[in-house]
Amino acid sequence: xxxxxxYCQYLAGMGHLIRSTEIIRSLVQDxxxxxxxxxxxxxxxxxxxxxxVIHLPAVWEDGNELKAVDSSMTIDEVKExxxxxxxxxxxxxxxxCIVTECFPFSKHKLKFELVPMLKQAKSSxxxxxxVCSLRDLIMTQPMSEEARTRRQQKVCRLxxxxxxxxxxxxxxxxxxxEDSFPLVDQLNCPVYYTGYVxxxxxxxxxxxxxxxxxxxxxxxIIVASVGGGRHGYPLLKAILAANPIIQASLxxxxxxxxxxxxxxxxxxxxxxxxxxxxxVILRRFTPRxxxxxxxxxxxxxxxxxxxxxxxxxxxxxxLVLPSLNEHQSDEQGIRAKKLAELGIINLLHREDLxxxxxxxxxxxxxxxxxxxxxxxxxxxxxxxxxxQELLDRKIPA
Numbered sequence: 001x002x003x004x005x006x007y008c009q010y011l012a013g014m015g016h017l018i019r020s021t022e023i024i025r026s027l028v029q030d031x032x033x034x035x036x037x038x039x040x041x042x043x044x045x046x047x048x049x050x051x052x053v054i055h056l057p058a059v060w061e062d063g064n065e066l067k068a069v070d071s072s073m074t075i076d077e078v079k080e081x082x083x084x085x086x087x088x089x090x091x092x093x094x095x096x097c098i099v100t101e102c103f104p105f106s107k108h109k110l111k112f113e114l115v116p117m118l119k120q121a122k123s124s125x126x127x128x129x130x131v132c133s134l135r136d137l138i139m140t141q142p143m144s145e146e147a148r149t150r151r152q153q154k155v156c157r158l159x160x161x162x163x164x165x166x167x168x169x170x171x172x173x174x175x176x177x178e179d180s181f182p183l184v185d186q187l188n189c190p191v192y193y194t195g196y197v198x199x200x201x202x203x204x205x206x207x208x209x210x211x212x213x214x215x216x217x218x219x220x221i222i223v224a225s226v227g228g229g230r231h232g233y234p235l236l237k238a239i240l241a242a243n244p245i246i247q248a249s250l251x252x253x254x255x256x257x258x259x260x261x262x263x264x265x266x267x268x269x270x271x272x273x274x275x276x277x278x279x280v281i282l283r284r285f286t287p288r289x290x291x292x293x294x295x296x297x298x299x300x301x302x303x304x305x306x307x308x309x310x311x312x313x314x315x316x317x318x319l320v321l322p323s324l325n326e327h328q329s330d331e332q333g334i335r336a337k338k339l340a341e342l343g344i345i346n347l348l349h350r351e352d353l354x355x356x357x358x359x360x361x362x363x364x365x366x367x368x369x370x371x372x373x374x375x376x377x378x379x380x381x382x383x384x385x386x387x388q389e390l391l392d393r394k395i396p397a
């Protein structure tokens with residue numbers, strides 16, 4: 001069985017972690033997989049038990065600054081420990097293929113550890129493949145045309161020096177790589193469209209008492225979710241403020257998932273706001289968000305990749321607020337606007353968060369049937385088959 005070393009780093013939310021884990025869940029059926037995880041641990045998150053998981057000293061991004069999750073270490077100490085640990089894992093695991101999630105199209109703050117890993121891999125006497133796992137939108141941050149061109153040229157140099165394949169996790173019906181990276185024709189390796197990576201059902205998850213009650217509701221259900229939660233407080237606060245207005249005309253249940261990375265002070269404020277609202281259930285995280293959306297009459301959420309995948313998969317009515325984080329790119333906004341133009345989702349804007357306006361939007365959305373979609377959501381399976389083909393060609397048995 002061939003071996004794959006998969007590197008994943010999430011800096012703000014948990015979207016990269018969820019997408020990478022979904023891919024790995026498919027890969028372990030055909031490969032021996034070792035995941036290098038560089039992000040903050042999420043309580044209750046399940047990694048595929050068949051995969052070996054190596055946790056690096058975690059980092060996250062505050063604004064544009066890389067920070068250590070463990071405040072007892074300096075960021076320079078963390079960087080050095082991470083780099084040495086990655087190189088040690090590479091030497092010991094001896095993979096046939098390395099997959100870097102998003103790099104070098106993004107995550108350039110992590111080149112201190114990724115470039116040494118790529119150099120060590122290329123200097124090995126073993127012939128191994130190097131692959132980039134890439135979401136459907138990249139380089140959407142505001143920057144000058146000169147800076148954007150320099151960044152794109154740098155990506156081309158890194159891809160052409162080290163990489164054998166780019167796996168693009170999107171569907172050309174909605175977005176193409178050249179929409180956000182016009183230098184595609186300067187890449188010397190193939191670009192393969194896998195389709196979107198949507199979550200597959202997980203049979204090993206146990207129903208909690210809360211889940212059992214939730215999945216047997218007779219009242220209309222709204223699911224409100226904000227991904228990792230670092231930038232979701234304004235939306236959940238607005239939903240709780242609008243809830244009494246909604247309740248006056250339409251009794252329903254609201255399940256709010258605040259995310260594992262929301263500040264504790266913000267979560268406590270939400271708890272206080274929800275304390276006297278009997279129809280609101282507020283939780284940090286659920287690994288069963290897809291199932292909650294399947295039960296829901298309406299999803300109200302931010303617009304991260306994985307949340308959108310849940311919406312496309314379950315075909316639930318949806319109100320989507322692209323992230324309000326001023327330090328993030330407009331990736332969420334670009335994707336959400338395209339889907340709204342197709343009638344698949346409805347958009348929310350910052351000014352819609354006033355209680356009366358949001359209540360009206362929610363009530364109106366419950367009466368609208370979304371347009372159907374036919375996007376390819378089998379990206380995880382396609383990754384496994386494409387890597388099998390690549391390795392059979394590059395490293396024959």
